[in-house]
Amino acid sequence: MAAQATQEQLSDESLQALSASWDDAWGARDVDRIADHLTEDAVYEDPALPEVVHGRAAFKEQARNIITALPDIELRQHTVFRSLDDSQLGATRWTFAGSFQNSLFPAGFAPTGRRVEVEGMAVVEVRGDKIARLRLFYDTTEFARQIGAAPPQGSRMEQVGLLFQRLAARRMRTGR
Numbered sequence: 178m179a180a181q182a183t184q185e186q187l188s189d190e191s192l193q194a195l196s197a198s199w200d201d202a203w204g205a206r207d208v209d210r211i212a213d214h215l216t217e218d219a220v221y222e223d224p225a226l227p228e229v230v231h232g233r234a235a236f237k238e239q240a241r242n243i244i245t246a247l248p249d250i251e252l253r254q255h256t257v258f259r260s261l262d263d264s265q266l267g268a269t270r271w272t273f274a275g276s277f278q279n280s281l282f283p284a285g286f287a288p289t290g291r292r293v294e295v296e297g298m299a300v301v302e303v304r305g306d307k308i309a310r311l312r313l314f315y316d317t318t319e320f321a322r323q324i325g326a327a328p329p330q331g332s333r334m335e336q337v338g339l340l341f342q343r344l345a346a347r348r349m350r351t352g353r
Contacts, residue, residue: 187259187264187265187266187267187303188259189257189259191303191306192257192259192267192301192303193257195214195301195303195306195308196254196257196269197254198214199211199214199252199254200252200253200254202214203250203251203252203273204251204252206244206248206250208237208240208241208244209237211237211240212233212234212236212237212240214307214308215233215236215307215308215309215311216233216304216305216307216308216309217232217233218231218232218233218309219231219232219233219236219307219308219309219310219311220309220310220311221235221236221239221310221311222310222311222312222313223239223313224313224314224315224317225317225320226239242281243281245279245280246275246277246278246279246280246281246288247273247275247276247277247278247293248275248276248278248279249275249276249278250273250274250275251272251273251274251275252271252272252273253271253272253273254269254270254271255269255270255271255272256269256270257269265302265303265304265309266300266301266302266303267300267301267303268298268299268300268301269298269299269301270296270297270298271296271297271298271299272294272295272296272297273294273295274292274293274294274295275292275293276290276291276292276293277289277290277291277292277293277323277324278290281324286324286325286326287325289324289325291323291324293320293323293324294323295315295316295319295320295323296315296316297313297314297315297316298313298314298315299311299312299313299314300312300314
């Protein structure tokens with residue numbers, strides 16, 4: 178989305194401050210503070226979710242689910258980028274880690290008690306000093322492996338899954 182001419186340009190300093198405040202709110206595990214970073218009509222896109230999350234209230238529920246599942250969650254922005262051609266667009270490279278202690282909704286994955294760590298990128302559209310759109314990009318297969326939802330890479334179970342995929346692909350090609 179192109180920035181409107183009337184909007185204040187996003188500076189490196191304001192993007193850095195927003196990122197640091199975001200990390201601090203997650204570190205405090207305070208869903209109200211986390212959600213306060215978003216506009217009322219914010220859009221949150223996470224490839225692990227079945228649908229896009231619309232609005233601050235819905236995002237707040239998602240943040241609560243994450244904190245419940247990973248009560249010791251740590252979130253850190255490592256690199257923050259500002260777009261050269263859109264004055265309201267930025268990106269970050271981040272990691273999150275935590276122990277998977279409680280069921281993860283909406284999918285309902287059972288907790289493993291093990292620590293997970295994921296690295297990813299986010300594209301952030303800012304309106305004023307709030308996040309209007311947050312799009313996450315990360316390796317969902319690796320996350321699934323860490324929580325036991327996908328077999329380990331190179332394992333016998335992965336080979337069985339590949340066999341079933343090839344059988345399904347053949348059915349799809351032949352229409353049977």
